[in-house]
Each structure stands twice: as C-alpha cells, then as structure tokens.
Amino acid sequence: MSAGARGLPSPDLSTRVGPLRLQNPILTASGTFGYGLEFAERADLHRLGGLVTKGLSLEPLAGNPPVRIAETRGGMLNSIGLQNIGVDRFLSEVLPGLKDLPPKVIVNLFGYAQDEYVRLAERVEPYEGVAAVELNVSCPNVSKGGIEFGHDPEILSRLVRRVRSATGKPIVVKLSPNVTSPQALAGAAKEGGADILSAVNTFVGMAIDTATRRPILSTIRGGLSGPAIKPLALRIVFDVAREVDLPVIGIGGVETVDDVLEFLLAGASAVQVGTALFRDPRTAERLVDGLRERLRAEGIPSVDSLIGAAARPE
Amino acid sequence: MAAVDSRGEVLDVQPLPLPYFLLRVRVAAMEAAEPGQFVMVAGANRPEPYLRRAFSVYDQEAASDGSLVISLLGKVIGRGTEALAACVPGERIPVLGPLGTGFHSVAAGISGSGGSESGRAALVAGGIGSAGLGLLAQALERSGRPFDFFYGGRGAEDLVEAETFRRLSERSGGRLVKTTEDGSAGERGLITTALEAEVRTGAGYTTVCTCGPHGLMAAVAGIAAAGGVAGEAATETPMGCGYGACLGCAVTLKNGGYALCCRQGPVFRLDEVAW
Numbered sequence: 001m002s003a004g005a006r007g008l009p010s011p012d013l014s015t016r017v018g019p020l021r022l023q024n025p026i027l028t029a030s031g032t033f034g035y036g037l038e039f040a041e042r043a044d045l046h047r048l049g050g051l052v053t054k055g056l057s058l059e060p061l062a063g064n065p066p067v068r069i070a071e072t073r074g075g076m077l078n079s080i081g082l083q084n085i086g087v088d089r090f091l092s093e094v095l096p097g098l099k100d101l102p103p104k105v106i107v108n109l110f111g112y113a114q115d116e117y118v119r120l121a122e123r124v125e126p127y128e129g130v131a132a133v134e135l136n137v138s139c140p141n142v143s144k145g146g147i148e149f150g151h152d153p154e155i156l157s158r159l160v161r162r163v164r165s166a167t168g169k170p171i172v173v174k175l176s177p178n179v180t181s182p183q184a185l186a187g188a189a190k191e192g193g194a195d196i197l198s199a200v201n202t203f204v205g206m207a208i209d210t211a212t213r214r215p216i217l218s219t220i221r222g223g224l225s226g227p228a229i230k231p232l233a234l235r236i237v238f239d240v241a242r243e244v245d246l247p248v249i250g251i252g253g254v255e256t257v258d259d260v261l262e263f264l265l266a267g268a269s270a271v272q273v274g275t276a277l278f279r280d281p282r283t284a285e286r287l288v289d290g291l292r293e294r295l296r297a298e299g300i301p302s303v304d305s306l307i308g309a310a311a312r313p314e
Numbered sequence: 315m316a317a318v319d320s321r322g323e324v325l326d327v328q329p330l331p332l333p334y335f336l337l338r339v340r341v342a343a344m345e346a347a348e349p350g351q352f353v354m355v356a357g358a359n360r361p362e363p364y365l366r367r368a369f370s371v372y373d374q375e376a377a378s379d380g381s382l383v384i385s386l387l388g389k390v391i392g393r394g395t396e397a398l399a400a401c402v403p404g405e406r407i408p409v410l411g412p413l414g415t416g417f418h419s420v421a422a423g424i425s426g427s428g429g430s431e432s433g434r435a436a437l438v439a440g441g442i443g444s445a446g447l448g449l450l451a452q453a454l455e456r457s458g459r460p461f462d463f464f465y466g467g468r469g470a471e472d473l474v475e476a477e478t479f480r481r482l483s484e485r486s487g488g489r490l491v492k493t494t495e496d497g498s499a500g501e502r503g504l505i506t507t508a509l510e511a512e513v514r515t516g517a518g519y520t521t522v523c524t525c526g527p528h529g530l531m532a533a534v535a536g537i538a539a540a541g542g543v544a545g546e547a548a549t550e551t552p553m554g555c556g557y558g559a560c561l562g563c564a565v566t567l568k569n570g571g572y573a574l575c576c577r578q579g580p581v582f583r584l585d586e587v588a589w
Binding site for chain 2: 071227282
C-alpha cells in the first residue's frame with residue numbers, strides 16, 4: 001500500500017459486489033450516461049468503478065413525445081420512454097469502444113415480455129466486455145411491460161429464473177420504489193437467482209403547468225430523480241440490505257461524498273450516480289477523488305469496512 | 315469539435331430594461347460558437363435550481379490571452395434565469411459549450427460552399443428569441459450578405475436589442491422591421507404578418523431564419539413554405555443536460571421521429587419539424 005499525502009496510507013477503494021470486482025464503488029446509472037462513449041470528451045471514463053448503459057431493447061425505440069422532462073425542487077421528472085438504439089447496434093458499435101476500459105460495463109436490459117428479456121440476455125451472453133446485466137423491471141414510463149415485472153413477486157421471480165437460465169453473467173435486478181414492500185420484491189429476485197440488487201429506480205410523480213393548467217409531461221406521470229429522493233432511496237436500501245442476503249447497489253440522488261457514505265453505511269456495496277451528471281458531467285469522477293480523500297483523512301483503510309455499518313448494533 | 319466544461323468568470327451583468335439582462339462571461343478554454351450554438355450555464359454555487367440552463371451565445375469575442383468572452387442575452391422568467399441575472403462580477407459559474415448544431419445551411423452559404431445559399435435573407439425574432447440570432451446577424455453582415463431583421467414583441471420593451479440589429483441589418487444593405495402587439499414600437503401587430511407581406515410582395519428572400527416562441531416559428535415555417543423559401547429555426551425545449559445524455563429534449567419531426575434539440579438541433583430546417 002502506497003503512502004499518500006500527509007503520510008497516511010492510500011485507502012482501498014475497491015469493492016466486491018457479489019461476483020463483480022470494481023476498482024471503486026462509483027458507477028453511473030442507466031439512462032444518465034448515454035452509452036458511455038458520449039461522455040468520453042467530458043469525463044474521464046477510466047476512473048469510474050463501472051457504467052450502466054441506457055436501457056436496451058431488442059429493437060430500437062423512438063421514445064415518448066415531448067415534453068419529456070420537468071425540473072422540480074431538488075430534482076427532475078423524466079418520461080423519456082426508453083429511447084434507445086437497440087441491443088444489436090450497442091454491441092456492434094458502442095461496446096468495442098468501452099470493453100477495454102477499467103470500469104465494468106453493465107448492460108441495462110428492458111423488454112415488453114419475459115421472452116424479450118431472455119433473448120436480450122442471450123444476445124449479450126457471448127460478449128466478454130459485458131460484465132453483468134441489469135434488468136430494468138421498474139421503468140415507470142412505458143404503458144406496458146417493465147413495471148409489471150417489478151411489482152409482483154411471483155412474476156419477478158419467474159422472470160429472473162428464466163434470464164438466469166439464459167446467462168452465466170451476474171444478474172442485477174433494479175428495484176422499483178413504487179411498491180409497498182421493496183424487500184418482498186428483492187426477496188423474489190433472489191429466489192429467482194439474482195446476484196445483485198440495485199435500488200432504486202425513479203419514483204412516480206407529476207408536475208402541472210399552472211399557466212396552461214395541464215400536466216407538463218406528455219405522459220402526465222414521470223419518474224422523479226435527484227437529491228429530492230435520496231432519503232427515500234436510502235431507507236429502501238437500508239431495509240433491503242438488512243432483510244435480503246444479496247449485495248445492493250444504492251441509487252437515488254447521489255451527488256456528494258456524504259451521499260456515497262450514507263448509502264455505503266446503509267448497506268450498499270456501491271452506488272450509481274445519475275441525475276447529478278446532468279448538472280455536472282464530472283460528478284462521478286469527482287466523487288471517486290472525494291471519497292478517497294475522505295477515507296484517507298478519517299483513517300478509514302477500505303470501503304469494505306463501511307458497508308452496512310449503520311445497520312449493525314452499536 | 316469538443317465542448318468544454320469549465321468555470322467562467324462573470325465580467326458583468328449589464329442592466330437592460332427589465333426583465334432582460336446581458337451577462338458577459340470570460341471562459342478560459344472555449345472554442346468560439348457557431349451561429350445558433352448554445353452553452354449550459356448556472357448561477358454560482360447554487361443548489362437550486364438543480365439543472366443548468368441553455369443559453370444561445372448571443373455575442374462573443376476572443377481575448378488576447380486566448381480566452382473567449384461570451385455574452386448571453388437573457389430574460390428573467392424563472393428560478394434559473396433569476397440566478398443568472400443575479401450574478402456578480404468575479405463570480406465563477408459553470409459553462410459547458412459550445413453545444414449543438416447551429417445554422418448550418420446558412421453558414422455553408424456564407425463560406426461559399428453552398429451555392430444556392432446566397433441572396434437576401436430574412437431573420438425573424440420574437441422577443442428574447444433575438445438572442446439566438448445575434449451571431450448569425452453578425453456573420454451575415456461580415457460576409458456582405460444583405461438581410462432584413464424582423465423583430466416582434468408584445469411591447470417596445472421586448473425589442474431590447476433593436477439598435478444592435480438595426481445597425482447590423484443596415485450595414486448589410488437590409489433594414490430593421492419592428493412590430494409590437496400594443497403598438498408601442500413599430501407597426502401594431504404580429505411580426506409574422508409583416509414578414510408575410512414582404513414575402514408576398516416579392517422581397518426576394520432566399521433564406522428565412524427564425525428564433526422565438528413556438529407559434530411564431532410555426533407561422534414562419536408556413537410563410538416560408540408558401541413562398542417557396544428555405545429556412546431554419548433555432549428551437550427550444552426544456553433540457554436536462556444539453557449534451558445528449560438525458561434524451562429529454564425531443565423535438566418531433568415531420569417524419570414522425572424525434573430529434574434531440576441539444577445535438578441534432580437546436581437549429582433545424584423549417585420543413586423538417588412537425589410544428
């Protein structure tokens with residue numbers, strides 16, 4: 001271990017998330033970092049722990065009509081509608097540019113039917129550059145599909161089991177916060193064979209234009225993200241990590257080093273940064289530096305020692 | 315061409331008749347913007363509003379130290395623009411840019427590579443939309459291409475940069491046409507009515523470029539199509555990031571698809587947008 005500034009040892013930022021070994025616990029969240037390469041000129045991709053792609057479907061999707069976003073206090077609503085280039089174009093055009101970078105590439109998959117998830121998993125299976133698949137079973141912005149898989153434990157369990165049989169890659173299940181008991185869905189994902197949970201997707205919300213007296217978003221409802229949801233997401237990560245024996249990636253309003261620490265202490269093994277990237281494209285790498293500095297300053301040797309500390313008895 | 319994300323130094327906020335303001339920012343390593351391109355900016359160290367705001371580069375000047383001084387013409391309409399109008403000289407604010415696709419067909423005409431893009435141009439601005447046409451008017455004037463500048467607003471206070479556009483258009487060999495809905499400056503009425511009259515009476519425009527409220531640009535597109543004139547519009551939508559990551563700024567095209575205002579736009583051909 002090398003000696004850092006002020007003679008203190010450089011902390012170990014690496015973290016194990018189930019079968020995944022990451023160089024640090026900072027990932028970028030699906031739908032907030034494009035496919036990765038869009039950021040190459042604005043952010044240092046090399047320094048991230050991992051990146052999660054925009055949700056990919058079998059066929060390209062055009063997405064929802066405008067208006068797709070509405071800013072709210074402490075965050076934003078979005079209703080993009082899973083616009084994406086399709087899994088095949090991603091694998092042939094984008095993945096080659098990402099696969100040799102240090103961050104692990106996690107491919108977010110989205111289908112309208114169980115079969116589609118299975119076919120997507122089969123499609124990415126041969127690609128070594130794909131470190132894991134994240135199942136989007138909780139997108140609030142499509143009229144059918146996605147969300148129903150994430151709201152019923154039996155359906156979710158069956159879906160994960162089918163994907164399990166199609167891939168040897170680690171399976172991440174992204175949980176919806178828009179349910180009574182995310183823990184129950186987390187348990188169902190584990191039963192189906194998931195390796196990792198990511199929590200949480202956006203919260204369903206809406207905004208109204210007082211001048212026109214109409215909902216701002218074309219789909220009326222959208223997903224709320226940003227600092228506004230952090231305490232809500234943190235609570236879910238805490239409950240899920242305590243009750244379900246699977247590693248958790250925390251998501252929801254992560255923007256500062258304290259946010260990262262809170263999620264780790266709540267039981268997350270890593271975090272995904274999302275909406276904060278829109279405000280500042282360098283947020284993720286800034287957090288990597290900030291986390292290292294904080295651990296060094298406080299004499300904390302590794303990320304590992306923090307994970308779940310808030311759930312342990314005093 | 316790479317957009318650069320950096321901290322710009324606020325030089326001043328020039329007082330214009332309320333609610334307008336002109337913010338000048340020195341950015342150390344930013345490439346000059348093309349006409350129609352924009353930057354994402356926010357007030358200094360403010361937690362709210364959460365997202366940056368998109369601003370056309372209204373004017374720019376390369377300084378001798380290699381930095382670029384950009385001018386952003388704004389109108390206070392909400393929390394984001396309030397924060398920018400409240401900037402103090404010396405403050406450092408985030409500036410990401412230049413972003414997007416500008417007035418490319420017109421630019422091609424100026425550089426001589428697009429043979430059909432010569433002749434008289436009409437620039438049509440609605441109120442603060444004039445911010446999106448500042449660099450274009452300068453480029454036309456520099457290239458010696460004559461243009462008429464149509465400037466419309468609710469009242470005289472909305473034609474905040476009228477003198478600048480009068481000077482540029484007259485130097486190019488064209489003129490400034492003003493209208494206001496309340497009749498406090500220029501003809502009473504809509505600027506699109508004035509444009510239509512000119513097009514009908516054979517002003518001989520070969521290009522129409524516009525920036526303003528959606529209804530105005532839609533009307534300009536209709537007038538241009540009826541008069542057989544090609545043109546472009548600098549569109550505006552709510553933006554999350556400004557650089558293509560959030561996919562939030564969809565513009566609906568006539569072919570039924572969507573384009574991102576921040577990447578394929580903000581400038582689109584008048585005949586490709588589903589107005």
